[in-house]
Amino acid sequence: EPEVTQTPSHQVTQMGQEVILRCVPISNHLYFYWYRQILGQKVEFLVSFYNNEISEKSEIFDDQFSVERPDGSNFTLKIRSTKLEDSAMYFCASSRSKPYEQYFGPGTRLTVT
Amino acid sequence: GESVGLHLPTLSVQEGDNSIINCAYSNSASDYFIWYKQESGKGPQFIIDIRSNMDKRQGQRVTVLLNKTVKHLSLQIAATQPGDSAVYFCAEFVSGNTGKLIFGQGTTLQVKP
Numbered sequence: 001e002p003e004v005t006q007t008p009s010h011q012v013t014q015m016g017q018e019v020i021l022r023c024v025p026i027s028n029h030l031y032f033y034w035y036r037q038i039l040g041q042k043v044e045f046l047v048s049f050y051n052n053e054i055s056e057k058s059e060i061f062d063d064q065f066s067v068e069r070p071d072g073s074n075f076t077l078k079i080r081s082t083k084l085e086d087s088a089m090y091f092c093a094s095s096r097s098k099p100y101e102q103y104f105g106p107g108t109r110l111t112v113t
Numbered sequence: 114g115e116s117v118g119l120h121l122p123t124l125s126v127q128e129g130d131n132s133i134i135n136c137a138y139s140n141s142a143s144d145y146f147i148w149y150k151q152e153s154g155k156g157p158q159f160i161i162d163i164r165s166n167m168d169k170r171q172g173q174r175v176t177v178l179l180n181k182t183v184k185h186l187s188l189q190i191a192a193t194q195p196g197d198s199a200v201y202f203c204a205e206f207v208s209g210n211t212g213k214l215i216f217g218q219g220t221t222l223q224v225k226p
Contacts (some may be wrong), residue, residue, distance in 0.1 A: 057212055
């Protein structure tokens, strides 16, 4: 069964550094999302992407964040200058024709020190 | 405002019993409500969804009930198994260009052998 994959599984970075989190959505999916989950808290929406552009974003998704779909398979989340409070699990999700039926990857644990 | 929540943080059941996990929501405009299961170290896994114009939907061993009058959603798991042990999140789908999921806090289901 096709799955969303994410790399790396764990990323440790120093405050102020740039990080790129990578995702490979399910191949025939059209809608792409990033969510994050701070330890012990609920999953929060960050951004959605469709037709090669950002569709919606939350107030968390400020100018430090950006997303790209550089080719037909990868979907990346970049944080330009990481802060301690960016430490969280970051989940990529995708959906095909039903945006409410989203399939999540295993996540990347980002630790900012 | 947007808010989805769960009544109980932890539910402990005996293997073979039925489980009922509850959720309250506040946004009456949501088109879909979805249940996700999250096992330790993994991303949320889609279980079942229900459209806002329905009261009940059944899947394999799971049933979701929607009571729009009191803005209440529940997930019933029949014959609970040890593999059902996980955190369960309800989420509401907020429509938009791509839409987004608004997650609740999560209920931990512990299945005792």
